[in-house]
Amino acid sequence: MEIGGSTLVGYPAGEVRGRSAVVGTVPVGDRYGTIVAETPFHPLDHTWPDQPADEGTIGGLAVVDCVTGAVEEGGETVHLGGDIPVRRGTPGWNWLVVHVTDGPVPGREVELVVDEARRRALSAGHTACHLTALALNAALAGRWRKEIPADGLGHPDFDQTAITSSRILPDGSQDVYRLGKSLRRKGFTAEGLAEDLPEIAQRVNDRLKAWIAADAPVWIDSPGSELTARRTWHCGLPEGEVAIPCGGTHLSRTSRLGSVTATLELSGDGSELTMHTVVGH
Structure with a gap:
């Protein structure tokens, strides 16, 4: 799976709702990880995990976890959290917010709602x-x-x-x-x-x-x-x-x-x- 770029985030500006195109999905154990172009969700930062991830819904499904992911430009393997092999922000890598749900998220465009x-x-x-x-x-x-x-x-x-x-x-x-x-x-x-x-x-x-x-x-x-x-x-x-x-x-x-x-x-x-x-x- 090739990701077109890094996830854009709206949480620094206080955003709690959004709508975005789905750009990829990855397995997260026996759960599903959905990647979108833009998100209001704050993920857990694996390098300094002080603030827990946001909760809420994506496409109407509960977001049970929200983690940081990374994929090398032109690559297909998305690494998650502590398995990311490079330092945060390393050039040549796309950095992603991965929304974890118990079931697959339906549709190519989804509504994202953070628990305010x-x-x-x-x-x-x-x-x-x-x-x-x-x-x-x-x-x-x-x-x-x-x-x-x-x-x-x-x-x-x-x-x-x-x-x-x-x-x-x-x-x-x-x-x-x-x-x-x-x-x-x-x-x-x-x-x-x-x-x-x-x-x-x-x-x-x-x-x-x-x-x-x-x-x-x-x-x-x-x-x-x-x-x-x-x-x-x-x-x-x-x-x-x-x-x-x-x-x-x-x-x-x-x-x-x-x-x-x-x-x-x-x-x-x-x-x-x-x-x-x-x-x-």
């Missing part, structure tokens, strides 16, 4: 995730003995330096940070962190409250509609505009979060810090 409530909840979780990361950076700024790269607000970027995993949840997120020898060599002071966690969490939550009250605008800068276009999340916070590379979906203003609460949990041996973020509309 789930999309909104995941968008809220992702926006809150970025804000809590920035707030955590600020709250931990005094624990650095050495200079490291700063975030968009000028604080040492603990989030990007220490993060090992991030998971976007409906109306929330969970981020895990490694506090090992490598981070200490970079200048982070972990001594006394357990005792200071309540105060650090309070500083994070106070900053989040102020940012939500500021009704700051949020937008996605996208250089193109291709799945692999390098998109950037922007937020016009009172301290200044922040930009973070991101391929997920988001709300359009901080006020639409309603409230955000972060809790911090240190592992028993002190080697990991987990931040739980919850959005309360």
